[in-house]
Amino acid sequence: MEGTAMDNRQAFEPREIVQEDDANLRITWADGQICRYRAPQLRRMCPCAQCVNEWTGERILRAEAVSDDLTIKDIQLVGRYALSFRWSDGHEAGIYSFRYLRQLCDAGATDEVSEKDGGTDAA
Ligand SMILES: [Zn+2]
Numbered sequence: 001m002e003g004t005a006m007d008n009r010q011a012f013e014p015r016e017i018v019q020e021d022d023a024n025l026r027i028t029w030a031d032g033q034i035c036r037y038r039a040p041q042l043r044r045m046c047p048c049a050q051c052v053n054e055w056t057g058e059r060i061l062r063a064e065a066v067s068d069d070l071t072i073k074d075i076q077l078v079g080r081y082a083l084s085f086r087w088s089d090g091h092e093a094g095i096y097s098f099r100y101l102r103q104l105c106d107a108g109a110t111d112e113v114s115e116k117d118g119g120t121d122a123a
Contacts, residue, residue, distance in 0.1 A: 012098040017083070022071035027101060035105035040070045043087050045104055046094035 014030040023039040043066045046052070051061035067089070074086040078095055086092040104110050 012102050014098060017075075019072060019075060023069075025072065025075070027105075029102065033105070035110065037101070037104070037110045039072050039085075039087065041110050042066050042067075042085065042096070042104075043070050043089070043091070045109060046091065047096065047100060048093035050093055056122070072089050 004060050005073055009089070013030040015029045015030050016026075019029075020026055025037040025039070025042070027035045029035070032107045044061065044063045046061060052059050069087040069088075073088055074092075076084045076086075078084050081099075082095045082097040083101065084092065
């Protein structure tokens, strides 16, 4: 709503997707932003119909139901627009579109971005 970057289609294209270890994912976006995701955080934000009421948008999944030790078992590319994860708890229904992943990152719903080049966030 506030940023022009959200309207930039290119911003939702990952340039690089790296699974750093069992529980950490890093995405470098086409616009240069680097986002880090931790498995338990991503799992808690699962957008599937089992985790979110598709009519009300209310989150059914409770944060405390997801272990902090959760890991990523598998990552699959869904078409050219999304990722799907298989978690160590067996859940694999969520389709995380790149747009959604980017929004999570921009909203600060994931790990702190630690590798920003110290740029000024003036505007
Ligand atoms: Zn789910």
